Amino acid sequence: MRIGITDSILSLPLHVAKAEGFFVKRGVEVELVRCVFGNRCITNMLDGQTELSIAADLPAVLISFTRNDFAILTSFVSVSSDVKVVSLRSAKITEPSKLKGKTLGYVKGSVSQYVLDLVLVYSGIDPATVNLRAIEPENALAVIANREVDALCLWEPFVSRIQSELGAEARLVPIPKLYTETFNLMATHAVIKSKPKQLERIVLALKDSTNYIQANPDGAKALAVKHLNIPFSLINAIFDDYRYRLSLNRSLVRTMEGQARWALREGHVDRALPQPDFVGLVYPNILKAIDPGAVSLQ
Numbered sequence: 001m002r003i004g005i006t007d008s009i010l011s012l013p014l015h016v017a018k019a020e021g022f023f024v025k026r027g028v029e030v031e032l033v034r035c036v037f038g039n040r041c042i043t044n045m046l047d048g049q050t051e052l053s054i055a056a057d058l059p060a061v062l063i064s065f066t067r068n069d070f071a072i073l074t075s076f077v078s079v080s081s082d083v084k085v086v087s088l089r090s091a092k093i094t095e096p097s098k099l100k101g102k103t104l105g106y107v108k109g110s111v112s113q114y115v116l117d118l119v120l121v122y123s124g125i126d127p128a129t130v131n132l133r134a135i136e137p138e139n140a141l142a143v144i145a146n147r148e149v150d151a152l153c154l155w156e157p158f159v160s161r162i163q164s165e166l167g168a169e170a171r172l173v174p175i176p177k178l179y180t181e182t183f184n185l186m187a188t189h190a191v192i193k194s195k196p197k198q199l200e201r202i203v204l205a206l207k208d209s210t211n212y213i214q215a216n217p218d219g220a221k222a223l224a225v226k227h228l229n230i231p232f233s234l235i236n237a238i239f240d241d242y243r244y245r246l247s248l249n250r251s252l253v254r255t256m257e258g259q260a261r262w263a264l265r266e267g268h269v270d271r272a273l274p275q276p277d278f279v280g281l282v283y284p285n286i287l288k289a290i291d292p293g294a295v296s297l298q
Contacts, residue, residue: 001028001202002032002049002050002052003030003031003054004042004044004045004049004052005053007034007036007158007228008037008082008228009235009242010054010077010082010183010242011054011183012213012220012224012244013206014032014209015224016213018032022206022208023202026204036136037055037059037107038053038054038055038056038058038059038183039059039109039110041053041054042060042186045186045188046188053186054183054186056110056111056181056183056184057182057184057252057255058110058111058113058114059109059111060072060186061256061263064281066273068280068281069189070187070281071186071280072282072283073185073192073199073286073287074184074185074206074294076210077182077244077245078180078243078247079181082111082241083153083154083155084156084172084173084175085099085152085153085175086151086152086154086163086172086173087102087151087171087172087173088144088150088169088170088171089168089169091150091151093151093171094173096119096122096123096125096174098173099130100130102130102151103148103150103151104131104133104150104153105140105149105151105152105153106133106134106154110155112152112153115179116153135152137154137158140152140154140158140162141161141162141165144170157228157229157230157235159172160237161230163234164230179255180251182252187199196286199286200286203290214244214245217239220239221235246291246294247294247295247296248287248294253278256278257275257278261275284297
């Protein structure tokens with residue numbers, strides 16, 4: 001079973017499950033396929049390159065406007081501070097209100113686009129008064145180092161890598177916590193129908209993994225350093241922001257409904273399209289069989 005995973009500390013439970021042998025323990029062979037960020041992971045899955053993918057809620061929302069042949073099996077981590085705004089010190093952006101008139105980088109179709117819009121609106125800034133530039137996350141360091149943008153809205157560990165490389169020239173802009181992000185395991189309906197036992201074993205391995213992270217934070221941090229290629233000091237500084245546990249909550253559905261309204265309002269999807277049924281985008285049966293208390297969709 002191939003699982004598309006992102007370059008993010010949010011992917012840590014997958015790395016732990018692989019490294020600690022939890023997939024093998026549960027009787028399933030898994031290949032982790034790198035795809036940088038969630039939108040690509042889901043697209044690769046729908047194109048048949050993988051059987052499963054992991055991604056934040058927003059990419060699933062945007063894709064669900066045109067595809068409804070996949071579902072979320074479980075969330076496995078939540079965080080309110082993964083997405084950050086990092087600026088060049090020379091840009092003199094000391095607070096969100098200073099973003100006005102600046103050139104800001106974001107990743108289209110990702111939570112960075114959503115969070116940046118939330119921050120601008122919350123700060124009373126008309127998006128028309130900033131120069132928005134879509135970037136690819138793997139190019140983020142070069143884009144800001146070359147001063148092509150004044151600031152970037154991006155997730156970890158890309159932000160920590162920028163801080164590490166640019167040193168004192170990099171500055172975190174203190175933004176409010178306006179959004180709690182979840183990372184989710186997804187599969188196509190075809191795979192859910194044809195390989196239910198394998199999916200159950202993968203979710204069981206993820207439960208083992210999240211339990212391990214909670215009980216062995218130092219071991220989990222060491223694995224994060226190894227697989228994400230960022231210094232221990234940076235991992236250690238952000239590690240406690242992440243809550244690793246399996247869940248499927250009503251709050252996930254409400255968040256996706258709000259994101260869909262935002263996407264329609266801002267024209268990020270065709271405004272003529274109907275809003276998807278996000279209750280139908282969640283497949284709780286596997287998690288409910290494994291851990292009934294982790295499911296609360298009513």
